[in-house]
Structure formats: C-alpha cells, structure tokens
Amino acid sequence: MYMSKTEQQFRVEWKNDIPICIGLESNQQWKDIKWKQVERVVYKLQTRIYKAKSRGDYKAVRRLQKTLTNSRSAKLLATRKVTQDNQGKKTAS
Structure with missing residues (x-):
C-alpha cells in the first residue's frame, strides 16, 4: 500500500475519505513535526x-x-499555540 509522506510521519486512519491523524510515529520528536502540514x-x-x-x-x-475536534493535527496545533505562540501577559485577549 502506498503511503504519502504525511502518512509516514503520522499514523493516519481514514474515515469517510478524510484522513484522521491518530498519533505521531514513536520516534518523532516535537521539534520534528512538520507544522506547515x-x-x-x-x-x-x-x-x-x-x-x-x-x-x-x-x-x-x-x-x-x-x-x-478529534483530529491529531488540531490537537497538535492547539497545544503549540497555547505553549509556544501565546507567551506573555496578553494571552487572554
């Protein structure tokens, strides 16, 4: 079975022709995530x-x-925004 680079980076499950990311590869680090994807x-x-x-x-x-809501990509992006992007006293605005 052919796997795209995104599918190789993430463990992907397909539901209704929509790729659902169900986890990072075990050897992947936070810094290695391809954020553009x-x-x-x-x-x-x-x-x-x-x-x-x-x-x-x-x-x-x-x-x-x-x-x-259940996608791994959305969870990763939300986690990054809370932990890295929203630094400082104006995070609630």
Whole structure:
C-alpha cells in the first residue's frame, strides 16, 4: 500500500475519505513535526466546514466539526499555540 509522506510521519486512519491523524510515529520528536502540514490539514477541514455550512448541509457540518475536534493535527496545533505562540501577559485577549 502506498503511503504519502504525511502518512509516514503520522499514523493516519481514514474515515469517510478524510484522513484522521491518530498519533505521531514513536520516534518523532516535537521539534520534528512538520507544522506547515499540520496547519494545512486543519485549514482544509475548516474550509470544508465553511463550505458545508454555506450550502446548508448541517449533517456534514456536524460530522466535519467532530472530525476536526478529534483530529491529531488540531490537537497538535492547539497545544503549540497555547505553549509556544501565546507567551506573555496578553494571552487572554
């Protein structure tokens, strides 16, 4: 079976033709994460949510929101934003 570089970096599971990242490879370190790929996965899911909402497909919106909430990419990005990007006293604004 062919595995893309993203699938090699992350353990990926497919649900409804949507890649779901279920974990980092065991030998991968925080500093080795390809953040552009993580951001791209989250952005694409957010775009799909927007498009589904625009066409009134609320069942798809809910499914995609659940997918985004459970995705490893979203969790990694949220963790990075809280621990690294939001440093300082103005983190709540």
